[in-house]
Amino acid sequence: MRTAIRVTFLASAFVTSSTLIAAEPSDPPLIERTKLFGNPVKAYGRISPDGKWLSFTAPRDGVLNIWVAPVDNIDAAKPLTNERERPIRSYFWTPDSKQILFIQDKGGDENFLLYGVDVATAKQTTLTPFKKTRAEVVGISSRHKDRILVGLNNRDPKWHDVHSLNLKTGKLTLVQRNTGYGGFLADNDLHLRMALKSRDDGGMDYYRISNGKIETKPFATVGLEDALTTNPAGFTADNKTLYWIDSRGRNTAALIAQDVASGETKVIGESPKADISGTLTNPKTLQVEAYQAEYLKPEWSALDKDIGATLEWLKYKLGASPNVQARTDADDKWIVSADKVVEPSAVYLFDRKAGTLTKLYTGRPELVGAPLVPMWPVEIKARDGLTLPSYLTLPASADANRDGKPDRAAPMVLFVHGGPWARDEFGYNPYHQWLANRGYAVLSVNYRASTGFGKEFLAAGNLQWGKKMHDDLIDSVDWAVANGVTTPDKVAIMGGSYGGYATLAGLTFTPDKFACGVDIVGPSNLFTLLETIPPYWEAFKQQFYQRMGDPTTEAGRALLKEVSPLTYTDRIKKPLLIGQGANDPRVNKRESDQIVDAMKAKNIPVTYVLFPDEGHGFARPANNIAFNAVAENFLQPCLGGRAEPIGDGLKGSTIQVLNGSKYVNTLDQSLASK
Structure with missing residues (x-):
C-alpha cells in the first residue's frame, strides 16, 4: 500500500492516551508463514x-x-x-x-x-466415475464390511439417489431413488430407515422407511427453531436404539437415546450452556460411551465408567483434553492427540491393554520451540445483554506474564468465523498465532447465529445479517477498547465466507469503525448469493430464506438489498483486500467481481486477488501462503504491526492480482519475480 493511501484512509478522529506497541528488540522472532500454513x-x-x-x-x-x-x-x-x-x-x-x-x-x-x-x-x-457429481457417504456398517451406501446426484443435481457400493467389485446398485428428500439415515444392516424433507417454514419432516418404501406421513416434525440443532445421530449395532442430538422442548441440544420398538426417549447427556457437539462410540456395540460439549472449552462427560477413567488418564498424560481420532474394532488400540494451543499437536498410539502411549509424530515439528501464545476464552456482553462466547489472543509484547490481560494496547484484528451457522472454538489456531506473532491482538467472536450455544442463541440471528449480528461485532470491538486490548483507530476486520461478508459490512455499514479489512470469499450481494447456491443445497433453501431473507417476496428482497454491502459501496473509505477462488460453488466469483467493479467505477481503491484453481477457500498450501503473504503486507501499513516480506511467498501459487497490486507493499515486485 502506498503511504498516500494510508494517510487518506487512516486519518482518525480519535485522540487517545493509549500507547500502541511498536516493534521492539524484545519482540519474538517472526514465525515464517511456511511453518504455519505450509504442508504438515x-x-x-x-x-x-x-x-x-x-x-x-x-x-x-x-x-x-x-x-x-x-x-x-x-x-x-x-x-x-x-x-x-x-x-x-x-x-x-x-x-x-x-x-x-x-x-x-x-x-x-x-x-x-x-x-x-x-x-x-x-x-x-x-468408485463414482461421473461428471458434475458430488458423492456423499450415507451408511457404513460394522456388520456388513463388503459394502457401503453412497449418495450420488448424477441423475439430478438437486437430489442424491442412494446406491449400494460393492467395495470389492466397485459395482453400484440403486437402493433408493430420491424424489425430493434432503437426506437418509441407514441402520447397521445398511437398511434405510429414515428420510428427511424440507418444510416451507424452514423446518424438517422425518419419514420412516419400511421395506424400501417411504411412509407418506411424517413420524416427527422439526420446526425452524430446531432445524439446525436437531438431527438423528445413528443406531446401535443391534439397531434397537436410535440416538438423536435434539433440542426439541429445550434450549441446548441434548444427547437422546430412543428405543426403536417403543419410541420412548431418554436424555443421556446434556449441558446447560452448550449443545452436545460430539460423541465417543464403542466400535463393537456402537453405543455412546462419552459425549462432549464446548461452551468456552471442550469437556468430555463419560457414560461408561471405564471410558471415563481412560479419558481422565489420557488428559493427565497428554496435558489437555484428549481427541480420540480412531479406534480398532477390537478396541485395544486408539489414535489420540491433544491440543495444548502453545505447542504443535502430537499424535500417539494408545495401547489400552498395556496402558502405554507411543508418540507417532508431531504434525509440525518446525513449530517446536516457536513463540506461540495462549488463547483466552472471554465472555462479552452485547448491547441487548446477550453473552457472546469469544476468544482472545494477545501478542507476547502485550502480555508479558501471560495472564490474558493486556499490559498495554496493541493493534487488533477482529477475525470473524464463516457460516454463519458455525462457531469459533478453543485451541491452536494458525491465524491467531500468525497475527499475534506480527504484533496484533486477535479477537474471534461467536456472534448471534453461531451454533453450539443453544437454539435461542442461534435464532437470535434470524434475519439479522448486517443488523444485530453486526452489532455484536461492533460491541466486541468496543469491549476490546474499553478493556485496554486495543485503541479505536487501530482495528482491522478479517474473515472468510460470512466473515468476508462481515468485513464488507464493516467497511460499508460502519465505515469509521475499522482501519482496514480483509475479505476472503465473502458475499457482497445477498440476493445474487441466494440465486447461485449449489443445486444440492435445494433441501435447505427454505432455511436460508427464513434466516436471511426470502428473495421470492417483496419484503424479503428489500431486506436483502438493505443488508448487502454492495448497496453502500460508496461509503467505503478504508483499505480493502479481497481474496476469491474462481471455482467457488458457494460464494460465486461474481460476489467479489460486483463490489470490485462498483469500487472501481467510483475510483475507490481496492486490491483484488484471484486463484483460478481454488473454490471456497484456499486448499493448496502454496495459494494459502501466497494470499497470507499479501494480507500481512496489506495489514502492516494499516495497523503498524510487523510483516514477513512477501519475497518468494508467491512462488508455486496460481495467484492473480486483478486490481490494486500497488496498494500492497512490494507486491508488484514479487509478482514480477514470480
Whole structure:
C-alpha cells in the first residue's frame, strides 16, 4: 500500500492516551508463514479397523497424499496415493481394512468424487466415475464390511439417489431413488430407515422407511427453531436404539437415546450452556460411551465408567483434553492427540491393554520451540445483554506474564468465523498465532447465529445479517477498547465466507469503525448469493430464506438489498483486500467481481486477488501462503504491526492480482519475480 493511501484512509478522529506497541528488540522472532500454513509433516493419523496398519497424510512431491505403515513401524510408511495438484483432506478406512477411501474435487468446485485405493497393491479406482457429481457417504456398517451406501446426484443435481457400493467389485446398485428428500439415515444392516424433507417454514419432516418404501406421513416434525440443532445421530449395532442430538422442548441440544420398538426417549447427556457437539462410540456395540460439549472449552462427560477413567488418564498424560481420532474394532488400540494451543499437536498410539502411549509424530515439528501464545476464552456482553462466547489472543509484547490481560494496547484484528451457522472454538489456531506473532491482538467472536450455544442463541440471528449480528461485532470491538486490548483507530476486520461478508459490512455499514479489512470469499450481494447456491443445497433453501431473507417476496428482497454491502459501496473509505477462488460453488466469483467493479467505477481503491484453481477457500498450501503473504503486507501499513516480506511467498501459487497490486507493499515486485 502506498503511504498516500494510508494517510487518506487512516486519518482518525480519535485522540487517545493509549500507547500502541511498536516493534521492539524484545519482540519474538517472526514465525515464517511456511511453518504455519505450509504442508504438515504428517496429519490425519488413523489406525485400520483390524489394527494392523497406521495411516496418515503426508507430502509426496509437495502434495498431501495418503501413506500407510505397519502399526509397529511408522518409519516404514509408504505412499498409497499420488495426487499431483490438490491435497487429500478427507479419507477413511473401509470396514474390512483392505482399502482406504477418499474424496477429491477439481479446482475447488466441490464436486467430490469417491476413490478407493487397495492397501496391498496401491491400485486406485474411481468408485463414482461421473461428471458434475458430488458423492456423499450415507451408511457404513460394522456388520456388513463388503459394502457401503453412497449418495450420488448424477441423475439430478438437486437430489442424491442412494446406491449400494460393492467395495470389492466397485459395482453400484440403486437402493433408493430420491424424489425430493434432503437426506437418509441407514441402520447397521445398511437398511434405510429414515428420510428427511424440507418444510416451507424452514423446518424438517422425518419419514420412516419400511421395506424400501417411504411412509407418506411424517413420524416427527422439526420446526425452524430446531432445524439446525436437531438431527438423528445413528443406531446401535443391534439397531434397537436410535440416538438423536435434539433440542426439541429445550434450549441446548441434548444427547437422546430412543428405543426403536417403543419410541420412548431418554436424555443421556446434556449441558446447560452448550449443545452436545460430539460423541465417543464403542466400535463393537456402537453405543455412546462419552459425549462432549464446548461452551468456552471442550469437556468430555463419560457414560461408561471405564471410558471415563481412560479419558481422565489420557488428559493427565497428554496435558489437555484428549481427541480420540480412531479406534480398532477390537478396541485395544486408539489414535489420540491433544491440543495444548502453545505447542504443535502430537499424535500417539494408545495401547489400552498395556496402558502405554507411543508418540507417532508431531504434525509440525518446525513449530517446536516457536513463540506461540495462549488463547483466552472471554465472555462479552452485547448491547441487548446477550453473552457472546469469544476468544482472545494477545501478542507476547502485550502480555508479558501471560495472564490474558493486556499490559498495554496493541493493534487488533477482529477475525470473524464463516457460516454463519458455525462457531469459533478453543485451541491452536494458525491465524491467531500468525497475527499475534506480527504484533496484533486477535479477537474471534461467536456472534448471534453461531451454533453450539443453544437454539435461542442461534435464532437470535434470524434475519439479522448486517443488523444485530453486526452489532455484536461492533460491541466486541468496543469491549476490546474499553478493556485496554486495543485503541479505536487501530482495528482491522478479517474473515472468510460470512466473515468476508462481515468485513464488507464493516467497511460499508460502519465505515469509521475499522482501519482496514480483509475479505476472503465473502458475499457482497445477498440476493445474487441466494440465486447461485449449489443445486444440492435445494433441501435447505427454505432455511436460508427464513434466516436471511426470502428473495421470492417483496419484503424479503428489500431486506436483502438493505443488508448487502454492495448497496453502500460508496461509503467505503478504508483499505480493502479481497481474496476469491474462481471455482467457488458457494460464494460465486461474481460476489467479489460486483463490489470490485462498483469500487472501481467510483475510483475507490481496492486490491483484488484471484486463484483460478481454488473454490471456497484456499486448499493448496502454496495459494494459502501466497494470499497470507499479501494480507500481512496489506495489514502492516494499516495497523503498524510487523510483516514477513512477501519475497518468494508467491512462488508455486496460481495467484492473480486483478486490481490494486500497488496498494500492497512490494507486491508488484514479487509478482514480477514470480
